[in-house]
Amino acid sequence: MPQQPYDVIVVGSGAGGATAALVLVDAGARVLLLEAGRMLTPATDFLSHEMPWDLRFRGEGPPGAYDGLWKINEYTAHLYTNPREDTYDALDRFHWTRLRAVGGRTNTWGRSCFRHGPLDFKPASRQGYGDDWPLDYDELAPYYDKVERLVGLAGQSDRYPNMPDGIYAGPPHPWRCTERDLKAACDRIGVPVLGERTAALSVPHDGRPKCHYCSGCGRGCPVGARFSTLDAIIPKLQGRPTFTLRTHAVAREVLVDDRGHARGVSFIDAVTRKEEEVHGRAVVLAASTVETGRLLLNSRSRQHPAGLANSSGRIGHHLMDTIKSGPMVGILPSWRNRPRVNDDGAGGSHATIPRFNYDRTNGYHGGYFILIGTGFGRGATATSGIPGYGASLKEEIHSRYGSVLSLRGYGESLSRYENRFDIDPGRTDAFGIPQVRFTCGHGDNERRMMEDMYGWMERILRACDAEILPYSKRLEPLGDATHECGTARMGLDAKTSVLNRWGQAHDVPNLFVTDASGFVTSPGTHGITTWIMALAWRASEYLAEGLRTGDIG
């Protein structure tokens, strides 16, 4: 047999895929990285500094254009997949936010990077619910170290329970006045407020500049001050003889040999629309949780009739996302008519409320964190419910601008078999690839947690003496937090899980998954991405060693 040009085919260049490619190439493997989207040019693709009036629809896009997926707007529509163009069915709704381009969603992510701690890996044995992960925090900690050194975090040690301190390239971004006030109020009622640990640089790091505080990160950073695989990993790989990046390569199916082992990937070139095949000794999937599950379910063969590596029947099941409450908004009288300052900062808040329900009896499993929104942003705040018109209306909006504190709870959703996606027999995408459909929703545990979130958000706003605007309790549809995970779960038992503790498929020894598909739980701590990357790093070292010894491939 002629020697294969590649050792490993990696699918997807986001958090999980680019990390795998870097570790594998550094270990000497020859890697082909298949990416469905195009290469991005930060200076022209990221509208970080644009103002509403620079865009035709003031940044909102034509009415209803993006189907309620709020991360997609006129500044980012050219980056994200439009759900109205690439449609999918979702009973009870699932907000599926996809970004096909080199770097995936690390181009636009929120950058919160809190570590998950010992309890998060052991919900069954240490917290009394769900299933344990097949590894523990101590095993992953060295990989968190490696990831954080690469990513470059602004943060500080807090010695906070179950949220281990990390490695920080620079200090945390300093708090706005409103964030200080919030901390003072929360101190009075025993609610913790910590500095953000964020992948927006407060010092130059690894050849990238520090943040210039334009708050445009959700549209992509023009200078690479926030971590993305586009800015921080791909440049380390390009030009190396053992690395090949193929853009516009939409993976359709993982190919298998007679033994049912992976032998390569077939993909469609999005430009020529031609189907091609590439071969390698191993395949790593990191196309993002749902896309990876879709690819596996679409890879049916004689050896794997229910989809590749799916003898457990679990692929597509146990779909989780961080649950997300609706907002609770308060107006702080003491903040009204504040002197204007540039509050933009490093995008998003510089302070956060971590999970704090550890020592209480809660009536539900798991926990949640609360995200805060304050400051003088690029739009009027809390303009609804003001009676009348004319100068008085204008005055009230002026007075409210920057006086608002808005809170949202983000918490664990339990892993349940019923929450799932499968292949929709009646729908394909523009390339003729069968699409998924979602059947999922919130359960009792999520609703009980939501009640607790609203109770505490109200207590916090009261402690701030806020005038609380009318709200109705609700949870956003699953997917809205863009932390979807769990649909090719890791576990010790091949009958109830898809991957082992190395992210290696139980059924297919030369197939690895390094995105959040393998997650066993979705704990209420903010930082799925560095968790993905740490697991990807560990899996890729294991794979590289297997390739070297010949145990794999």
Next chain:
Amino acid sequence: MTTISRRTVLALLSAGIAHTHLEAAAAAVLAWRQAPAAYVPAFFTAAEHHLLDVLTELILPATPRSPGAHAAGVADFVDLVVAHSTPETQQAWRRELLALDDEARRAGGTHFTALADHGRRRVLDALSAEEAHPATDAVRAFVRVKQATIDGFYSSAIGLRQELGYLGPQMLAEFKGCV
């Protein structure tokens, strides 16, 4: 145009002028722009557009701090959005604006736009009194125009910069936080 402004700014940044106030760069770009031609409504009739313009200025008028909705071109923006809305939404706009004008004729004997200022206010005061529980198309027109005016005004440079005083985005060498 937006691309030029961004490129200009990025060029400044790469030249090491990281403190540069973005506004200065944006102003330079603006200066090259031609004065825009008069807006031709894409959905509303000339009469409807005029009514909308008058209503938006009454809702968010010029005040000592900043010009009002008319100067900010809010009616033009609303027309653009409605022109891209569903036929149902478009018909609702048309029907409700008509009902508002009917209300003016009932109360003041002529089109809303033909009323003197106090006549216009009398109509709007009556509609505004019911805005929390809109039961008629005329009240719904008020609610709809008010929301659209707020959206359009505060997403304009006049509304966000001059009226509210938003100071970003800048490229700061340092963010000091609360000082």
